[in-house]
Amino acid sequence: MKFLKLLICLLLAVQGLAQPHGKDSNFVSRHRPGFFWYNTGWRPAKVGKLRKYDRLILDVTYNQLMMSGSVKQHTARSFGCNVNTMWDIPITNGNTVSLGIGLAYKFQKTGPKGLFFRDTSARYTHFYADSGYTDYRKNTFGNHMLAIPVEFRFRTPRWQHFKVHVGASVGYRLQTFQKLWEENKHRPIKDKDLPDVNGLVYGVHLRVGIRNLALFADYTLAPQFKSSNSSKINSLAFGLSLSIF
Template sequence: MKFLKLLTVFLLISFQGLAQPQGKDSTLVSRHRPGIFWYYTGWRPARPGKLRKYDRLIIDVTYNQLMNSGSIRSNPWRSFGCNINTMWDIPITNGNTVSFGIGLAYKYQKTGPKGLFFADSTNSFTSYYPDSSYTDYRKNTFGNHILALPIEFRFRSPKWQHVKVHIGGSIGYRLQTFQKVWPEHQHAIKDKSLPDRNPLVYGVHMRVGIRNWALFADYTLAPQFKSSKSEQISALAFGVSLSIF
């Protein structure tokens, strides 16, 4: 709930910057600051002619889906997650219409598959059983905590209210894989012991948007589990990105 309240505050403040100041030509450089810290330059004013840098703190709010060729069913509405990206924006062109982004990201992936994951009797691989096999629980979630290094090429139009496209990928480490189950009339049980969690994570992503808003998509190419006997799954996420500054 705290995260949702903070996100609501960010959205309300950012919407204040959607309108161009009255009477100003949209082709001129504006002193109006859209979003939080959009043109933040530190304790001192920016030097005249200094290139504007964008998309240095990005929050992605995502809906997540497990992808496989087997029996995993569609996820319910609660399959939401978020990414927090701190990035360096490195201009390549004079007007910063093309730049290179690199940074550090935390990813929280949460899904709600209609079934449960179990380790085999030798505790060496992970199998998936659909709801038809186990019905004595109210709901369940499955997810990951990930630390990653995102790298992307950024293309944007020259105007203040610019259109942007980010194309990139990331590589990182899966800090934790968890499964949480709510049995009938009991407290939730969290399991972090699935045996063959794949610690290596890599994937591709893309953002397309206007100024500090964008649509976001991310596909994890690395499989969730290492063993060839395990359920072969990966994650697809799509949602909305907000650039704080």
């Protein structure tokens, strides 16, 4: 809750810096929004061209493993990021409703208080909270993923607009890893060969914010492991989104 309150305060504090004031809210801008407000590419923007938004989005996330029973985590080791390159396709004349589609890279890392182990057959993976293996001082668990997000975008017509993005994504899990730092050793042991990892990734997400900044939530519906014999794990990510342009 403290982290969520901090994000809300940050959003309210800096949203006023997202763009210049004093513009007619119905004026069709010749410039592109965001940090690259005056960047129009190789050629000047056409007069009357609709503004487009949220084409490069960075998400900073706190990640939580979801399974039956609570999973305690080290907060400082449970942060990740997403990089989204998107097309903004207007549906209405004023671009108050649009379709976003693109390509996203997702890095989700967590610091669970427990370890993942192979079973005796080396075919399935199980999570043991607070396991008896105590010869390590810290551990992390994470995923690298590529996904295709598709989202419906709703905006108010004003220059400094309020926005809601409702979307879903499907993609591929590039790598799943577990890192262990043993006592008195500086280099971690990295395990990238946990069995039964589900390569297919799909989920739903939501952004709610003002202009360049938004609160973000993403729930991965696809289980981390394929078999019912492995631990049943999904993931939840929430944080702050920044639209570069």
